[in-house]
Amino acid sequence: MTRSRPGRANLESVAAAAGVSRATVSRVVNGWASVAPELRERVERAIAELGYVPNQAARSLVTQRADAVALVVAEPDPRVFGDPYFSGIVRGVSTELLSAGVQVVLLMAQSDEELSGIERYLRTAPLDGVLLVSEHSSNDPIPAAMIEAGMPLVIGGRPMQPGLDVPSVDNDNVGGARVATEHLVARGCRRVGTVAGPIDMAAGVDRLEGVRLALGGDLPADRVEHGAFTQASGEEATRRLLDRVPDLDGLFVASDLMALGALRALRLAGRRVPDDVAVVGFDDIPLASATEPPLTTARQQTVLQGRTMARMLLARARPDLRLREAPEVPDVTPDRVVLPVELVVRDSA
Template identity: 70%
Template sequence: MTPSTRRPNLEQVAAAAGVSRATVSRVVNGVATVDADLRTRVEKAIADLRYVPNQAARTLVTRRTDAVALVAAEPDPRVFGDPFFSAIVRGVSQELLDAGVQLTLLMAQSYPDLDRIERYLRSAPLDGVLLISEHAAYDPIPLAMHDAGLPLVIGGRPIDDGLGVPYVDNDNVGGGRIAAEHLLSRGCRMIATVAGPGDMTAGTDRLRGFSDALGASFDARLVEHGDFTQPGGEIAAERLLSRAPDIDGIFAASDLMALGVLRALRRAGRRVRDDVAVVGFDDIPLAAAAEPPLTTVRQDTVLQGRAMARMLLSAIRPDRPAPSDGGLPDLRGLDRLVLPVALVERESA
């Protein structure tokens, strides 16, 4: 390798910027107290020389790896097939990219996979962990991260609040309530629900809001649980219709399940909105393109992903200035955030 092609080092950056090596090191390692003019000069020299910090050396100085894992406790067909997950990943990526942090995506195909991922997280060079789609049946990661002292933020209300794990959720209880109230306002009197999985807080919270809003009108016989997938929603709707053919309103706890409900209703010869009003939850892009377009409860999952990443960054980089853009509050010191939801009225209800 000739001198002209050798990777530039800190001394060369310092010489180009007219500052000390120590100043370059502080800029590279994100020290916030560097004078703004000096920082600008160093950053220009870094760009001009195309300097790339030595990650191993940087880790020794900062005790950070600048890497975060996002764990989805679902198999990859769910992760890549459900718009919820892609929106979360997009939001997380936006924030981590701005902070110069790398993202590793880990998916659990089965319960044994969660054990494998948990062992990996304990030893991997990571600054923190983000967890989505937590299930009550078995998930060792929250307790393991708590015991290991590795910062963790969960997307959704944690199953075990006793661990005190920070989380970012959407107002699932309020969303279930909004859906039920809208169906009541449409004149529906026999209202059923395709609820989410009973081992996930999103499923139980949306069902709780729904039942609270119906009050004495709530009928447990008109509840079927799905798995947040389109086939799951279709099968659940068929079961409901076989038990109660006179249903005139259905709340599906996800838009994908609502699309399955629409298919089941068409096959049963029931006209959506005229015979049965349908409300979903999520407002994924397919909701507006459904036939008929789906009335749904909108949650901003991109914003949820951004908030999760920002909350984690506030724990692993407490000296980092808090971003002030993007519709999020200052998350430093917060250990929980519940984002608002809203009804989007279309032709299905």
């Protein structure tokens, strides 16, 4: 059998090479089960020999499947590529989707205008579903738009919009922050403060709630500062906190990146960690064990979160797919899955 030049093979040439009809080739390409094994083998051999690549748009019209899922991240590029949280989500999502033969389309929005443009694209794009992470407010247009368009959607994190009936996969942000703060109290800290996350994000709100629960609701307003889940914002927030509460002896920081900034601010202020101020972060990013001193932190499972999100979406959008066994991934039948968070104790607290 002679190999055709790349890009020139079509259904007719595959059919001629395999000695079958064009319709039989189409059924094999589109995954129909009603093709005899011997014919299927001949067609697949011809496809491999000729280097035939199906037209995805035409195939989608026949199968009503796009074999593609959009991963939407409402964050600027530097945050997406600089924060290990997002790399873990992308890795987990890609692991599950690609093993199922489904492509990942990564979309990032740096402004409300860009988010609106993505929303318009998602309404008509050839997609099997949408994964949304880093939802920033109850005004995010994407969830309502996807529900209206009948597009399957899974949110990473707790949905911000009250009453929004959308499947989601979250980490136990409240419980993790509570355990982390209780650890500070248990080691003798009496003036505990926090660098909390943004109040327009569920993770920021929930981790602050965990601190309050651990302190029995006794969290004065002057012991709370907010950052943007970045190292620079963590350093600036810690400086402001120390200006107001110079005798601070315990600090829960709502992300490890912000904790890196907090450690620098404390060092520049002449405060020793943990002797003067004990510090606990949240995430357990790779750098957490390499800080000076190594950072005590609440470990969340971002790769597992991404994998669970992907499987949850495929279970709803593509029930025809047979997913590989993954006993480590929780049951995705419920519409809300909350992954456990554990405290990793190191030298900072």
